Amino acid sequence: METASRDRDIATDDVALVPFSTRHLPGAHKLSVDLRWPYRMEDWDFALQVGRGFVLERQGEVIATAAWFPYGPDFATIGMIIVSGAAQGRGYGAKLMDALLDAAGPRVLLLNSTPEGQPLYLRRGFEPVGTIHQHQGLLSRRVEAPSPDVVRPMETTDLGAVLRLDEEATGAPRRLLLERLLDAGEAQVLLRDGAVAGYAVSRVWGRGHVVGPVIAPSAEDARLLIEAALSRLEGCFVRIDTELDTGLSPWFEEIGLPQVSDALIMVRGTMPPRGPARVFALSNQSLN
Structure with a gap:
């Protein structure tokens, strides 16, 4: 928020x-x-x-x-x-x-x-539990997409797996949000042994495009999903919000998406159990 x-x-x-x-x-x-x-x-x-x-x-x-x-x-x-x-x-x-x-x-x-x-x-x-880094800028360089046998466009038959991974990563059922996000944007899925192991959505929002949510089992896998999204956004204004402890901020800086602000993550109550899949980028700071 x-x-x-x-x-x-x-x-x-x-x-x-x-x-x-x-x-x-x-x-x-x-x-x-x-x-x-x-x-x-x-x-x-x-x-x-x-x-x-x-x-x-x-x-x-x-x-x-x-x-x-x-x-x-x-x-x-x-x-x-x-x-x-x-x-x-x-x-x-x-x-x-x-x-x-x-x-x-x-x-x-x-x-x-x-x-x-x-x-x-x-x-x-509310108690502080982490930090969000907001990265954004004009994506002036080309980002190569991973092989389509690693990351491919989401298909309608992937929805069940995407919903399961999202709930695993967030600890909460977010079907309505995901359905609206999928209607509004483009989604990619990460494949491991032929099964869906992660997903990312990019959509028009704010000053340009936002990449998120990104759900994956590791930072390396999240980077593959983000590369797939960014490969279609050369020359566009792009925003990505990520937690500090994902370790992705230095890479975003390298590709021309500097950190412009941060926000304190605050929680009231005990967060539900999450993992092993985790959130590497938010849909935005209000929806998470």
């Missing part, structure tokens, strides 16, 4: 808290444009298709947003938290976070926070 809030723990004024609906999409998009976030209207719409959330309105104007994304009854991620520049510092972030926590109930919750949001989340029981 990319967090733009500088809120204090204060409840304030007559601003209305209402469920996030499609009528709020133009206002949410304007909010992200004003704060120079890369979301397109289509990206807001995608998030609303797979999640739910709240907005704060003042006289019909959207001044803040927050969303959560349930993956089964036990786990969810939090993101899309934005408070307009003029409204920051008035407790609106706290108001939104408390609404999300109430809605999510006893689920284990994960979010990715910039430094501004960390005090708010720490006070609500």
